[in-house]
Amino acid sequence: MEKCKTLMCRGLLPKRQTQKKSCKDKRHVPRSNQEAPANQLCYDEEDDSVWLFEILDSIGANDDYRKTIQRESIKQEILETFGGYLTCYYMGGTFEGAVTPDEPNDIDVMKCDEMFPVIQDISEAKMNCCSLLIVQELDTPDGYVKLQLVYNGIPCTSTDWHRFIGMHKYLKIDRFGRIVLFDFLMEPYKDDLFSRPKNKPAVKSEKYYDLNMDTVISYRCKTWPKEAQEWLSRKRHHCWPSTDMIQELQTLGFFVVRKGHPFSPEIDVEWRISLSLQERKLMFNLTDVQHKCYIVLKMLNRDVINLECITTYHWKTCLFYVIEESSSNDWEKNKLWHCIIRCIKLMLRWVKRGFCPNYFIPRENLFDGRMNASWRLISVNVLEEILNVRFECLLFVKRNNIGDYVRSRGSSDWYKWLQLNSKKVYNEALYYKNTATIEKTLHVFNTAILEQLFNLANGNVVHFVKCIWNVLGCIQHACSSPITGHTHYETKQSLSLLLPYMYTCLASNVSAMAIHNQNCQVRDFLLFGSFIYFRGGKLSGHLKFISVLYAIGMYKDCEWWLHQLDEECFKYNPSFCNCRYIKSDSTMAYEYIINTSNLKVFTCVSFLPTEIAIIPNALIFEMFRHFGISLTHEDKTNAYCCWHYRAVVDCNIFFFLLKYVTKEKLRCFQECENARLCIAFLLFVKNVRHRDVANNLLAWTFRSNYKTPLALMCLAKSWEISNSWDLCFMIFTDEMKQKQYQFNSAKLHMLVILYSIWYARKPSIIHFCFQCFSMSEEKIPKCSRCKISTYCSKRCQIANWKKHKRVCKIVRNYHTV
Template sequence: MSDIPDYTCNVSLRLSKVLDEIGVNERMVIKTRRLGLMNDTIQTIAQQFTDEDVNVYTIGSRVEGTTTIGLNSDEDILCTLTWHKVIQDWSEWEPGKQNLLMIQDDTVSPGYCLLQILRNDVPLPEQNVYKQSWYRDSKGRVLLKNSIVNPADDVESVRHGPAQSSDEIPGFSAYDIVFAMTCQQWPLQARHWINQQGESPWPTLDMRQYCKGTECFVVGVGSKNSVNEELEWRISTSLAERFLIFNFNITQIRCYVLMKMILKTFITTQCPDSISSYMCKTVMFHCISSTYNNTWNEKTLLICLNYCLRVLYNCVQNNNCPHFIIPENNLMARRFTPVTKQVILDRLCYIISSNGNALLEIKCDQLGNRIQNTFLRLVKIVPEHVSCLMSGQLVKNVAFQVNELITALLEEMNKMNHIRLLLQTLYKYLMQLTHDMNQGHNKLACTTIAKFLSMHLGSALASINIQSERSVCRESIVLMTLGLNIDVASGKLKLASILYCTGDIERAEIILKNIKENYDLSVVESICQCYDFKKSKRKQAFNKLCYEANNEYALLQSITASCVRFLRCEINCCPKELQHEMFRSPQQDLPYRSDDDDWMNLAVVDSLPYIYFLQYKTYFHLRRHRDKQDAISNLAKCIVEEPDFGHRETALNLLGQCLEQENRIDAALRCYLLSLKIRGRNNAAKFHICRLVSSVLSRGFLEF
């Protein structure tokens, strides 16, 4: 590769420029990985708060930074289970645990293992078959079936191999969840790679040693070539492979992305379920390990791509693609029929021999058109545009993950009837988060969630104080202060709400004014994860700030606004107009609620309409008529114009009650009816309509 033709060099440079334009650049790769690892921490915290000692890992392209908007890759999530302890040596046996002995012998497919069930009282093999998931083989061993980790009992989920998959919902990414068990040590089949001393410059010895420290898993899927498919467990080195990709340079990442685009354009359309992106990743590993790092640069991108495609061609031709860490595991064993194989070979031969011209046919991310434009200079390239879009999505995903966790926690705590138990639970979570604050993304994620919980703990204490003394204790204010800056509005709105409820109208008005001044309507995105609904396009200014930021968690404080939530134990901290939302479901509506509708037992409102509502209430008490009218007009306007409210029906209910206070009965009734059009059941609007009609009829009767 030392002598690079001018044509190849020119095409490579233009191709690198186009990939930069569609978000495959160093800045976006770093940002994607940073936020992906933060999401791992958030999801792990979510699982551990539900009394499950589970670790969550995002694997695949969405954390590697090896996807684009056009590729639209699924989100791959690996969840470790703690039901059992997987050991490879009897010395690792632990009493009281369900120990599983990993068997890797000649009867097991390479890259797979059997799991023998051991007794939990003494280090001896289990002799009796107690459960359906246990099986006695011909040698008398009691083995664990891999179907035990099949989680696909959700009607919206299907099982693909070891994964539980969801269909894509508008505004959300499809995902695959793989449930796995952690090995106590790296399996014997994989240890040879760790200790391998070869001439290959990549991966380095230090990289191999780091991989040795990563967790290794077994996942519930057997080899399709095995007679014991339901008994075999696949050995997964996903975290080691993720680390290896984290050490790719930008040209290697671009080459991998191009391979996936080629796969999507030329092969999967004709031969679905033949070559996978994982095979492309494995080919990349082999190609990088057989070359020097300086081979991979912007000027040689096309040469490197053709080299990888030729290696893939050879793998298909020989029906052999060795797993990079466990080479005995052939990823292409019995993968294609002779007809399918010939089609794939023909397509790969066409692409390789085209010397880059085949790339012009790729419609994914308009790659072909963009390459042509670089030669014709028809369009001015704006490299930041797509990166801004991707950055906005990444940051908003983090905000969604945090809010989804907080919503789930609050829904569980809202079920607790005893206030002391609830306070103890909140305190326990805070202590757990404090303990988990180590460094890096762990500290950032834990700090953010701790702020949310501090705010609710302070608010719950304030509600008790208001009920008994009509004032708020110092401890409550201190806790509330810790959570004031969780985002641009919701924390401060809770404090303003408490001040309003205690009669401190002047201070409430000052806080509301400050919130409104910092709430930039052209930038701030509304965040709600109470339920799934289609989200609109993000604001351009929001995307731009996300792209420019290096500290996305700090950015969340100034450009996102979560919905404001009040538990029933916080009922004294919100105005009576909002309290009705805690009791939105009459008995006849309860059967129409799903398992995901526990948020309906809370009072929840989007931040922006709640700002204007509280302003209306404070200006009403302060007798500032013009400001009061501006507030009610702004409330009505934002309900109509802002696209991403999750609780628009609640905002309409609040607007209706304000209009009632203005004696605009017809307008109030229209608000309640519009609210019912949005959510026909489990809506406090029904109560307001009945109350309003009753009031009008009573007034008419009295006047009569």
């Protein structure tokens, strides 16, 4: 069997050098041959440790990147919890900062249902509500429990079974006659995107393209687990974790997740104790050397060991034990490789024993169900081989070019090239980690707040404004009471990201109401109040305020406010959007994204149907892109499709549209043309997310100037962009996938153009052929019957006659409309 071969048998690892030499003076000496052969590599532990530390720093395994990930993850966690009914906790290396920029973004999320508290003693049960009591028998495996349903402070037994008829699919009666939880009492995921394998805690993403997402649904107990009492009183000779840290971890309680012990006869009704919050807290507080040690262990596990029986969670547990048993002096920069070897040796001892103890519950074996005798033999051989070849095993780490870095130690040119490449990857990853928070903010605002409130108001703008005002109050209240155990500062900083969008939405809806008010004093009062909130709405608020000024005919004021904004920023700062999911959005030009300073990105601007009074005419078409499409109620309310029922446009495109219509009203035609060229420029460099909308708006500007062929070209491009495959990235129902591409206002623009040509008889100032669309500065022959359609040649006219015949007959009957 191929898997039974060790790394040495497969010839993957080089022989360890018998004679140790120093490479201190040779590492950066230029050589004609860039690749240093494996047999010329040399070994000096301290020197290698310092070198590896610096390489890890350069590829992104450093404190700056780690702290950035942790900071942004906390913000996203608070935002997600505020916008949902489940408490959200981000787990795993992607959010602990234990990853490098080149690693895939695997997302691990713990979502906790706080409606059903878990208790360890019946005295903790509350009246008039359900809770879950932890029960264990003598033969219950360590680290696993059963959850007995408790109602009105009384544990439920088989005699109460008839009282829970509607919950039978979630409950079972165990061998002792207790009603125990079999599955989650609520179903958080019902669509085809997620599925949960049997006896696995994670709800895994399916049909999610390149994104690997695991969501673990759990219940939480607020007290420390009785099975982990040993950890609190454990003798720690090196004071790690500290006493203060132990007390803090004790207050976090624990989760229970749906997973039974693989060897238990009651596997279907068992739940596993999870102390993920404590593990995350410990990972957040690792030193730089400890963090780098874990990164290297993960690299070796993925690219060198590559066995299913040993996971990154085993290495995390191993690291915790080694840190606990080591002095802080052992975790120095020049001892990095020594620490890595210590971890591998401890793992080897565990594998030989076939027992990997849980860090908090040492009697629980993390190898159960994973490592049989065959896998143990393979694992021992692989780990012993790594200890034999030591540092040279890094030659076969592919991720982050670590193997190439090891080979480049004798070539300065190659080393510099690798450094430049790592810096580029690092900057890109750092940018995306920061913009992920913007994406989460937009997601929570658009789906969890905006759409829910709008549906709740049922089109009543007054009710909708009251709902927004109430949410603003909820945000202020949440800032005073921390969410998910975070500090007041972290909660306030995270939720404050929602405020600009809330202020803008509130102000624009109040302005739309004010415009229709017949009482001048009331109207002016409402508009002035809206102005204050528009100012708090940052850029999108400024643009919507200018749109209000344009709607009430204050064109000079529009011009002044437009001049206060930096036009160059609108040209070159990247556009960012989260109101829809388009797969080809990733093709945006990197130079406009990575080189942006201070994360100055532009988000999109959206208008609800209640704001139609303040929308420029060119954008009103977008409000009715759903015209002519029949959908079920389920598809209409799908969070990923709600943007179809409002006008959405990129901030940069909207700025130049406002400039175009304002300058047109002021008859500044040259500046008007410049604004149109800027829209075309943004489309050319792909710095636009809603590219179909931008093309439609560009077509509108050409149509308003009677440049019909240019308008038709833009509309054709808009349809080309809106292909069904590109737009089906996050659509799950077959009906919606078939109709998704039809949500394009190009069809409405086309109807207006056809009306202008055939019935209003407003000819284009650019002469063009109705068949091949070739343009000409000179007049070209018209159809002798309708006197409207034009053709560049007789051949084109004959080719077009089949299409034109019926239209020609109809048009002749209507000389004027």
